[in-house]
Amino acid sequence: MRHGRLTVREIARLAGVSVATVSRVSNGTGQVSEETRRRVLRAIEEHGYRPHHLGRALAARRHGAVGLVFPGLSGPYFSELIQGFESEAVQTRTSVHILCTHLRADSDAEVIEMAHRVDGLAVLGGTVSPDTLEELAVMLPVVVLAGDGHSAVPAVRVDNAAAMATLTRHLLADHGLRRLEFVGDPSGSPDVTERWEGFRQAHRQLELPPPRAPIRVGLQQPDGVYAAEQLLRRAIRPQGIVCANDETALGLLVGASGRGLRVPDDLVITGFDDIPMAALVSPPLTTVRQPVRDLAAQTARLLLQAAAGGVDRPDEGLVLPTDLVVRGSCGCPTVTDSPLTGRRRPSTRHGGARRAGTDHPEKEGL
Amino acid sequence: MRHGRLTVREIARLAGVSVATVSRVSNGTGQVSEETRRRVLRAIEEHGYRPHHLGRALAARRHGAVGLVFPGLSGPYFSELIQGFESEAVQTRTSVHILCTHLRADSDAEVIEMAHRVDGLAVLGGTVSPDTLEELAVMLPVVVLAGDGHSAVPAVRVDNAAAMATLTRHLLADHGLRRLEFVGDPSGSPDVTERWEGFRQAHRQLELPPPRAPIRVGLQQPDGVYAAEQLLRRAIRPQGIVCANDETALGLLVGASGRGLRVPDDLVITGFDDIPMAALVSPPLTTVRQPVRDLAAQTARLLLQAAAGGVDRPDEGLVLPTDLVVRGSCGCPTVTDSPLTGRRRPSTRHGGARRAGTDHPEKEGL
DNA sequence: TTGAAAGCGATACCAT
């Protein structure tokens, strides 16, 4: 044995007991006399014995691990997601395996491969095809995080459309802006699909002409710079740019100031997510706060419950609330002059219903 | 069986053969007649049989997985790292388990826990204590990524000190700057320790008074904003700020422009890493490019080799080359006026030695 | 309270 790992049998021999007893001691199950327990424990400590994971898992027919599937992980959004997820998992002594598909061509196969190594799977919305999702769901418990479960799988999400509609109405109605552009690729992820939908919804609700086609770029900071390049060299500049998330908004801010445009005077820019940087840039970013960490934690909770209980399919999904966070980048007066305090004004909350589909967003209160 | 997974035995019965034959067919090992193979394959396909990972792993006494341990993951640096690592792993059909310690108090225990579920471990420098590292190294193959192996473990790294010294000399000698500040926490990670060391080295080499104590902040964008807050309200402003990485430099750029300072005229700012945004901000960021992706790929290569070969300890480490990338933020003329082209000027390369410790950086060529 | 033995699912050696 290369690294000299001991087995139950050897510990049993060393302690002069049977393997069954060693197992009982190391798991704290069954009845063992104090005297024997001590003898076994001493042998265990002395040789640094740790039950081999594979043997244990095979006997229990459980991997003791769940998977978390992402497109890739850049930025504070994913970081937060992982922390939220793991915070729940550690409590059940379940380890979390993270898979970044990077949206490769064969990524569905990788996810299925992972499905064979875990007791449950959390999949970020849009990461795998609906077909694969269904295929996975018959193999093991699956929960979709921030996306659509396609009725085969429960999902934990926010009401992106309602939140984005509120934000857009704020720009259209309260600031009287026209010619808004949407930056983000609705076909890239369910989150963006819904945000784009909310953006259009707001235009309809206010009986305005529908917006132009979205600027289809990714969700990272450089993508925002590319979008700025596309948008700001046009003859007719938009009055406002509504970004699919904060990171692209930060990129747009860079692109705009690189062209000598002042925000919000020459151009209004908004984001979505409320990442830490949103409050720190100047002007601070008007955005929508979503409970990213909690989103992940609830997903984990649902999944772990299903994985542990041997439930075939987890309960119904959840819709978590969002908040409109109004700061300076939309043209509202900034409350503080230091970008470091980042205090927020009273804001509009959306959702909070505990069950999917029953969400009735309040009227916006601005 | 909850999800109706079949076993070898059942497939064997269905195909009218022995389990040995099923195993041979499903693994493509040994000799099987064409006729029998077809029969077995049909049974396999028909019932969607996939050998159970745990059974297989137990028999092979290999997990078929390696671990990648991080402090946490935010930003393009980690994203790139993971992609580089996985690009190597997929080739050996090894799955990668990512563990984010978030630098929790008990994170060493988690890493040890993970060590029991994988065949090898790649640990980002500074993530676990030297003691734990040594403990791990006797359990399984370990490679340190971007850090110090403490002679117990091979490490794949760049020569941070030399690269940072070159960058700093560029500011001190070529631009004649004085009063430089270093932003980053040298005790936070080996990378930063070495960069801080290189920063001081450059001062010594040019026989200048040693720099002031570093501004100890984290490595993310908001940390750069905090650093700006600390530095720029002082009576005597520094002439240049040397950041431990690009993300903090971007934060500093935000903080500086938020205070109405112009870069590089009023203040010079530099980064480290050359993340995509570095070329896109205005002014574009002078920085050091390091082969992050390749760093991770080489780590994976070393590790997988050791894990597969049953080698007790991987070969010696590697030092990969870096490049000084001079752009506008240090005061050098920007080559292009569009931040989107991001062309680079000829730059100074560092390292590239294939073996640890034999690196002799060239003289800077600017 | 303790031990013997039967799995868990798959692989591989040794016969045939």
Place this chain on the structure above:
DNA sequence: ATGGTATCGCTTTCAA
């Protein structure tokens, strides 16, 4: 070419 069977490391009945 194929089958029987021991084995991997651990858990868990079932008897004693």
